[in-house]
Amino acid sequence: xxxxxxxxxxxxxxxxxxxxxxxxxxxxxxxxxxxxxxxxxxxxxxxxxxxxxxxxxxxxxxxxxxxxxxxxxxxxxxxxxxxxxxxxxxxxxxxxxxxxxxxxxxxxxxxxxxxxxxxxxxxxxxxxxxxxxxxxxxxxxxxxxxxxxxxxxxxxxxxxxxxxxxxxxxxxxxxxxxxxxxxxxxxxxxxxxxxxxxxxxxxxxxxxxxxxxxxxxxxxxxxxxxxxxxxxxxxxxxxxxxxxxxxxxxxxxxxxxxxxxxxxxxxxxxxxxxxxxxxxxxxxxxxxxxxxxxxxxxxxxxxxxxxxxxxxxxxxxxxxxxxxxxxxxxxxxxxxxxxxxxxxxxxxxxxxxxxxxxxxxxxxxxxxxxxxxxxxxxxxxxxxxxxxxxxxxxxx
Numbered sequence: 103x104x105x106x107x108x109x110x111x112x113x114x115x116x117x118x119x120x121x122x123x124x125x126x127x128x129x130x131x132x133x134x135x136x137x138x139x140x141x142x143x144x145x146x147x148x149x150x151x152x153x154x155x156x157x158x159x160x161x162x163x164x165x166x167x168x169x170x171x172x173x174x175x176x177x178x179x180x181x182x183x184x185x186x187x188x189x190x191x192x193x194x195x196x197x198x199x200x201x202x203x204x205x206x207x208x209x210x211x212x213x214x215x216x217x218x219x220x221x222x223x224x225x226x227x228x229x230x231x232x233x234x235x236x237x238x239x240x241x242x243x244x245x246x247x248x249x250x251x252x253x254x255x256x257x258x259x260x261x262x263x264x265x266x267x268x269x270x271x272x273x274x275x276x277x278x279x280x281x282x283x284x285x286x287x288x289x290x291x292x293x294x295x296x297x298x299x300x301x302x303x304x305x306x307x308x309x310x311x312x313x314x315x316x317x318x319x320x321x322x323x324x325x326x327x328x329x330x331x332x333x334x335x336x337x338x339x340x341x342x343x344x345x346x347x348x349x350x351x352x353x354x355x356x357x358x359x360x361x362x363x364x365x366x367x368x369x370x371x372x373x374x375x376x377x378x379x380x381x382x383x384x385x386x387x388x389x390x391x392x393x394x395x396x397x398x399x400x401x402x403x404x405x406x407x408x409x410x411x412x413x414x415x416x417x418x419x420x421x422x423x424x425x426x427x428x429x430x431x432x433x434x435x436x437x438x439x440x441x442x443x444x445x446x447x448x449x450x451x452x453x454x455x456x457x458x459x460x461x462x463x464x465x466x467x468x469x470x471x472x473x474x475x476x477x478x479x480x481x482x483x484x485x486x487x488x489x490x491x492x493x494x495x496x497x498x
Contacts, residue, residue, distance in 0.1 A: 104251050104293075106131060107260050107426075108240055109138050115236055116143060121202055121213035123231075126240035127374040127399065128318065129311050131293045132216040133190055135240060139214050140188050147186035148177040152194040161195065166204045170211070189215040199231050206234055219319055219373050239374070242291030242400045244426050245283065245419075251296045252282055264427045268449075268478060283482075287419045290402025308402045319373045326369075331358060335366050339376065339396055340408030344417050346393045346434065347378070374399050379421070382431040382444045382472070395432050397421040412482075413455040417442060420453050420480055433472065441468055450477040457481035 112122055116139065124132050140147050150157040160176075163169050179185045187205075192198050192215045205211045249255040289295050289304050292311060298304050316333070320326055334356055347367075353360045370376050378394040397418050398404035404418060424430045424445055433441040433450075443451040450469040454461050457479045469477040 103134055103138070104247075104297075105138055105257060105260070106135055106240065107244065107247060108238060109135055110261065112139060112236075112238055113142050116212070118236070119206060119210060119212075119234075121206060121215060121231060121235045123235050123237045124214070124216045124240055125218065125237065125374075127242070127311075128218050128314050129292055129294060130240050130242055130374075132218070132240050134293070136188050136190065136214050136216055140186060143186045143212070145185055146177045146179050146183070147188065148173060149188045149190075151190045152198075153191045155194075158195040158198070161198055161201055166201055166208075169201060170205055170209050173205075173211075184210050184212060186212045186214065189213065191216060191218065193217045193219055203231055203234055241374075241425060242422070243293060243296055244291070244423060245286055248282060248286050248291060248296050249279070251293065254282065264445075267427070280482075287401050287415050288405060290400040290405075291422070292400065292402060295402055304402075305406070308406050312403060312406060315373070315375065331356060331362070332366055332369075335363070336370070336375070337407060339370075340398070340404060340410075342396060343398055343404055343408070343410060344395065344414050344421075346395050348393075375403075377421070377425070379443075380431050382433040382441070382447070384447075413453075416455055416480075416482055417453040420451070424451070433468070439468055441465065441472075444472075444474060448475055450474045451480055452478075453480045455481065456483040 115122060124135060126132055152158050160172055161169060177185050202213050243251060246260060250260055295304050295307050298307060316329060326332060338352060338355060349360050349363050353363050371378055376396055376398050378396055380394055399422060401415055401418050404410060424443055428446040431444045433444055441450050442453045445451060450465060452461060452465045461479050465477050465479055
């Protein structure tokens with residue numbers, strides 16, 4: 103099985119006392135990642151899947167010491183022997199967090215757990231596991247991982263590096279790394295999609311992922327009374343992907359109030375269905391208060407929901423890629439001047455399907471005015487003049 107970039111980060115924390123919590127969209131590879139971590143554990147271990155109600159019967163005992171003794175006997179561990187407990191889909195049994203805290207504090211057990219909704223986990227963990235967890239978000243495959251899953255890169259080349267991603271390479275090198283990029287943009291980064299060759303099967307998998315979102319994730323959203331409202335909002339957001347949100351207009355078109363729209367957006371972001379980018383500002387308060395741009399977290403799901411231009415598809419792919427490198431915002435000055443993305447407040451990035459030299463000059467002027475030290479135009483196609491400027495890149 104192919105390893106994810108995140109595996110190598112989390113592996114270094116296996117000996118630490120804190121529980122490791124992995125969250126992310128459904129079918130993004132959390133269970134497989136946990137299996138790799140379990141394989142890296144040097145000791146005894148036990149596994150539970152809370153999608154199966156029989157698997158959490160043991161944890162329903164009100165005597166937490168008895169739970170520990172039952173776990174120890176089942177795994178075959180000696181008294182005071184540390185062992186690993188892996189739990190898949192913990193959101194199905196909320197009481198487990200208090201048990202985990204107790205077993206960490208009193209018996210030094212190691213836990214690796216997964217949950218499919220950050221919206222849910224944010225409310226579940228603040229008190230019960232405060233100071234006793236490391237929380238990691240597993241995103242859909244980066245393009246580097248996509249190449250690795252298709253045997254174009256080795257495991258040693260997985261680690262993301264911004265300097266390398268924005269480095270200058272020959273046209274031949276860029277052409278080789280671009281081999282699967284159109285496919286990646288079209289069908290997104292879910293691992294099962296990436297490792298499936300047949301196009302129709304890829305589409306069926308994406309339909310199943312979308313269906314599972316409605317079948318499972320919305321169960322944790324207590325405020326949802328009418329699933330059609332959420333579905334219709336998703337469809338409206340598909341056509342607005344890459345644009346600034348107008349919540350009042352969305353509420354008007356759907357015939358519901360603005361508070362509901364905000365709640366739905368928080369839920370969709372918390373379940374990793376989409377991401378909302380804030381406006382760039384040197385002031386934190388102004389950044390929070392400003393309007394946000396919406397991007398679907400996976401271009402395969404976006405293409406399933408709506409038809410989008412190649413330029414918008416490229417922009418959405420880049421938006422998702424940048425999440426691996428830090429904090430992302432955007433700049434817009436009264437719709438007269440705009441920068442698509444600003445990474446970590448120090449790199450201005452403009453995405454253009456076919457770039458010309460003038461695009462680079464325009465971006466440099468805006469970046470200089472905002473005191474942003476670095477700037478790049480990202481493009482699928484560009485002129486030789488742009489390439490010579492060394493600031494126009496295929497972001498890979």
